[in-house]
Amino acid sequence: MSEPQKTLPFIYQFASGAIAGVSEILVMYPLDVVKTRQQLDSTNAYNGTIRCIKKIVSEEGFSRLYKGISAPILMEAPKRATKFAANDEWGKFYRNLFGVSTMSQSLAILTGATAGATESFVVVPFELIKIKLQDKASKFNGMTEVAKDIVKKNGVLGLYKGLESTLWRHVTWNAGYFGCIHQVRGLMPKPKTSTEKTLVDLTCGSIGGTFGTILNTPFDVVKSRIQAGSTRYIWTVPSLLTVAKEEGFGALYKGFIPKVLRLGPGGGILLVVFTTCMDFFRTIHEKK
Template sequence: MSHHNVSMSVNVAAGGIAGVTEILIMYPLDVVKTRAQLYAGKTNNPGIVGTVSEIVKANGVKGLYRGILPPILMEAPKRAVKFTANAFFKKHFTGSDGVLSQTGAVLSGSCAGITEAFVVVPFELVKIRLQAKENLGLYKNTSDALTKIIKQEGIMTLYTGLESTMWRNATWNGGYFGLIHAVKSAMPKPNSEGQRMFQDFVAGFLSGTFGTMLNTPFDVAKTRIQNQLPGTVHKYNWTLPALAKIYSEEGVKALYKGFVPKVLRLGPGGGVLLLVFNFAVRFMSPESAKH
């Protein structure tokens, strides 16, 4: 939960630390999630264990971290924007009585997610191109992928999927920060640092899981949109038509492809994110611990 009484620089630093920590721990599940979302049609995907085995067999353990550089480069600004923007919008949605309503918490989170989308889209596109199984021979590494995408498709290609990313981030952040507000409001005031950290993790875990339940269909559409290569017929363009097409061709279950690895990442990952963020804020700004 963003702190009102700390400086923007502390929010930025704490958000960056929290984001990088979360991705270093949870990243392999993101690779598995992306692979699952790209199984089009009725093709059966091999599941988490099968996908991990397939990746390790083909590329070794390092294959589970393929494409990690864009997220690492993205995580600090992404999480910093997330928490800083959420703190900014919370001030605007707080009532004249100084109380943030549940609706205000959801709206501030959604607005933060939309703001965050503008930062993350280029990194997300490069990451997905690197993670996709069918692209393994196309790009050697992050810099090679970035160079080829710009040279072959134009620099604006890096913003392909912006609209779908806004849908995805608005729903996740709205659900995440909205539920954090509800859960933390229902919890007793912590009487020790250990209890405070436990409450942060539980609130973040539940909220990360809830946000993932809300936004997975938008994430599937985003992944499909961003992995369309030059010289191919682009099947997906805008989010809602893409969702309708996936549903009509593959059924409702396809809208939740990759849900298990995604929720296994973003449930605990949401807990890690909130715990590390709040701990970092209290460490860098001890005064905040009094509020």
């Protein structure tokens, strides 16, 4: 992202990211359920986004498309808040470190990657619980039940299963997302009205979300399998090789269509809501 017009306190960045994250998840969550089902499926029973949705609804009921949403809702606020706040804070850090006043393409990528690593430590427990609830074989009824089972069997650190693969997933997505936003925004004409600004943000965020998804889907596939509990998948790189060898390279992009349908437009929604909230908070802060 480009440098803000005026630096705002951390709390405003955090709140804007939280509001953006919850807005995105409320709109896009069913596609996340479809994505997870396809990534966990090694029999191709859930091929096709529309087919998968129909299969879930007919066999398990419409509400199943929203099962496990409590974990993402609770996760989205700290997750997206951390994403944007960390990106802004790391951006300030790197600009000071390298003695530059504006964000460059390489700094945008570095900042995004570091923000993604920071975000990973916040989201792992929520992602683990969400995956276990979204799995068709799941016998759990809610996130508290899942959390208690994990802690009972593996201790508190068990909630961080899949941390390494989550780091790969978030570092690549954030680097692609924020790096692409910086590049695309620099190529577009400077908006003159609030409507034009919204359209620019929506375009930049959607392209960034799509590019980030292309980069990180293989890591997301193995992360889902690692967190689902299979003992065959433990570390990211060996898991990538196993999936490619046994199911073909294309299997590393299972769930790509629902994922990109979510995170392409979803990335646009995130950026639009975030920047809108930041503009709102800026007017409040300047009146103090």
